[in-house]
Amino acid sequence: MGRCRAPDGPHPGVRRVPDPYNGPMAAYPVRVYGDPVLKQAAREVDEVDASLVRLVDDMVETMYDSEGAGLAAPQVGVQKRLFVYDVGEGPEVMINPTIVEVGGEWYHDEGCLSIPGLRLGIVRPNQVHIRGYDLDGGEISVEADEFLGRVFQHEVDHLDGVLMLERLEDDMRKQALRVLRDRSLGLDTSAMEAKLVSAESEREL
Numbered sequence: 001m002g003r004c005r006a007p008d009g010p011h012p013g014v015r016r017v018p019d020p021y022n023g024p025m026a027a028y029p030v031r032v033y034g035d036p037v038l039k040q041a042a043r044e045v046d047e048v049d050a051s052l053v054r055l056v057d058d059m060v061e062t063m064y065d066s067e068g069a070g071l072a073a074p075q076v077g078v079q080k081r082l083f084v085y086d087v088g089e090g091p092e093v094m095i096n097p098t099i100v101e102v103g104g105e106w107y108h109d110e111g112c113l114s115i116p117g118l119r120l121g122i123v124r125p126n127q128v129h130i131r132g133y134d135l136d137g138g139e140i141s142v143e144a145d146e147f148l149g150r151v152f153q154h155e156v157d158h159l160d161g162v163l164m165l166e167r168l169e170d171d172m173r174k175q176a177l178r179v180l181r182d183r184s185l186g187l188d189t190s191a192m193e194a195k196l197v198s199a200e201s202e203r204e205l
């Protein structure tokens with residue numbers, strides 16, 4: 001897999017530092033439900049330097065290793081406002097993203113790499129207009145709907161310390177939390193999961 005676009009020249013406000021790493025790309029372990037880092041809001045990125053480029057490359061590697069379609073920095077324990085995604089058109093990064101407008105409504109199954117195996121039906125806005133920055137410090141503006149719109153909302157939630165469980169309706173959230181509790185106790189949750197989880201298998205985020 002190729003690297004994400006690297007800085008190709010000086011950009012205003014971007015401090016260039018030597019790359020402190022020389023080794024091959026490395027995948028991170030993905031932090032899972034129960035890890036406090038997933039409940040914390042991440043901080044804005046104020047400069048794109050070589051270590052940030054390296055982080056993005058490693059996050060892309062981690063996303064592919066996990067067969068996910070999106071991954072936010074807090075999911076690898078890094079409290080920075082950025083995420084990577086690939087919905088079939090190659091890896092992309094979004095730094096300091098802001099959702100500026102949403103519209104419509106879409107009920108769709110959603111899965112999270114940090115809550116493995118639980119794909120749950122969630123209602124969210126369908127159309128999303130998001131703005132952010134790329135690795136060159138250039139502004140990105142993307143309008144998306146359906147799955148990509150879902151990816152953007154899910155990953156921005158991660159940057160705010162919000163998990164998809166909080167987007168579930170009360171009854172379903174209670175059942176999902178019970179599955180997670182029983183799992184942590186080593187109990188067999190397959191019967192409960194069968195009632196909750198649909199057969200659809202969209203990639204996790």
Ligand code: NI
Nearest residue numbers: 112113114205
């Ligand atoms: Ni997730």
